[in-house]
Structures are given as structure tokens and as C-alpha cells.
Amino acid sequence: AQSVTQLDSHVSVSEGTPVLLRCNYSSSYSPSLFWYVQHPNKGLQLLLKYTSAATLVKGINGFEAEFKKSETSFHLTKPSAHMSDAAEYFCVVTPLRNNFNKFYFGSGTKLNVKP
Amino acid sequence: DGGITQSPKYLFRKEGQNVTLSCEQNLNHDAMYWYRQDPGQGLRLIYYSQIVNDFQKGDIAEGYSVSREKKESFPLTVTSAQKNPTAFYLCASRVVGQPNTEAFFGQGTRLTVV
Numbered sequence: 001a002q003s004v005t006q007l008d009s010h011v012s013v014s015e016g017t018p019v020l021l022r023c024n025y026s027s028s029y030s031p032s033l034f035w036y037v038q039h040p041n042k043g044l045q046l047l048l049k050y051t052s053a054a055t056l057v058k059g060i061n062g063f064e065a066e067f068k069k070s071e072t073s074f075h076l077t078k079p080s081a082h083m084s085d086a087a088e089y090f091c092v093v094t095p096l097r098n099n100f101n102k103f104y105f106g107s108g109t110k111l112n113v114k115p
Numbered sequence: 116d117g118g119i120t121q122s123p124k125y126l127f128r129k130e131g132q133n134v135t136l137s138c139e140q141n142l143n144h145d146a147m148y149w150y151r152q153d154p155g156q157g158l159r160l161i162y163y164s165q166i167v168n169d170f171q172k173g174d175i176a177e178g179y180s181v182s183r184e185k186k187e188s189f190p191l192t193v194t195s196a197q198k199n200p201t202a203f204y205l206c207a208s209r210v211v212g213q214p215n216t217e218a219f220f221g222q223g224t225r226l227t228v229v
Contacts, residue, residue: 009155032215034217036220041203041223041225042222042223043119043121043205043220043221043222043223044205044207044218044220045220046217046219049215049217051215052215090157090158102160102163103148103160103218105150105157105158106157107155107156107157108155108157
């Protein structure tokens, strides 16, 4: 069975401070993992993806995520938050076998950035 | 530019009416998806299609219907049987057969029942 748990529904940081958005997954097979960002009333934009090539993945806008198999985690980080980072973030898993055309979404984390 | 186009951006429906949401892609992707988004619930899969003339129900298909007559197009009809259709609807597409590839999303349609 596949599932994704985003541990925080809301995260608030001050501009210039680090961001940590947490994601844990469950997958019957080795997964592909993705982080997407959504600004209000917009579609989802890919930030980064893990495809088993390297455990530390760098994405757009200074974000990165580390795949930790032993912890079944794929947390998203950024060293210094910017006001434009305020949005909702979704962690997504696709199993590499069986139904790999289906995506499983976390419930989202809303990031608030204070000036 | 390649991408996915959803229309309209905003749609208002009277109770008892059927409405159709459009989704067109020029990415040459075989797989297309419809998701419904409600506040605090993430995205829930309504229908998906991996090939022309074939589609599968997702987790919340009741009250919805789709067609896939062309590779580029995957319209979603919200029927009068859908009791709570007010939501944000997202269409996505993806390459089939390459499990490491991401989905590409349209900009969404916000449907409101009036």
C-alpha cells in the first residue's frame, strides 16, 4: 500500500530563516518521490523529484530534499526563506512497480513567511 | 510552448445542471488525470486515462464522467448526481511507461454551485 503523510498542515517562518517541511511515505515498492508547490488558485509546479540516482536532491528556487530510506522520509528544506516562498507544498509518491501511473498526494503544508 | 490548458478558469453551475470542464495538452503524453481539491484535503483522484478510448475510475468518481476520444483532450463532466461539486479541479498529464517522470498540471478550474 502507498501513502504519504505531511506532518505539519501549517508552518510559519520569518524571512531569511530556514524552512523545513516534513514528509513521510509508505510504499510497497521503491518509490519515486516529488515535491510540488501551489500558489493560490494556481496549478501545481514541480520543485524537485527523487528517482534513486542520488539521495540529496536539489530543486528550483533553492529548495532541496533528502531521501532517507531507513526513516521513510523525504523532507523539504531551504536555507533561507523568501516572501515569495509562501504557498502550499505537496509531497507526492509513485511506486516504481504496480500502478506506477497513479500518484499519492499528501494533504499539503501551508508555508507562511513573515517579514 | 508545451503545456496543459484548462478552461474555463471559473465556472458557475446551477443545481441540477451538468457542466463540462475542458483539459487539453500538447505534451504528447499518454496518461491524463483529473483531481479534485478541497481545503485541507489535498488532491483526490477522480478519473485517469492511460490511452485513448480507455479510462479508469479513481477514488471519488461518483457523480463525474469523462471521455478520451483524442490523446490531447480529457474533458470532465460534473453531473447533477454530484451532490457537492464546489471545488477546485486540476487536470494533469504524464508520460506512460517511465515511472520516474513527473506529472504536469494545468492551472485549474474553480467550480461553484450557485
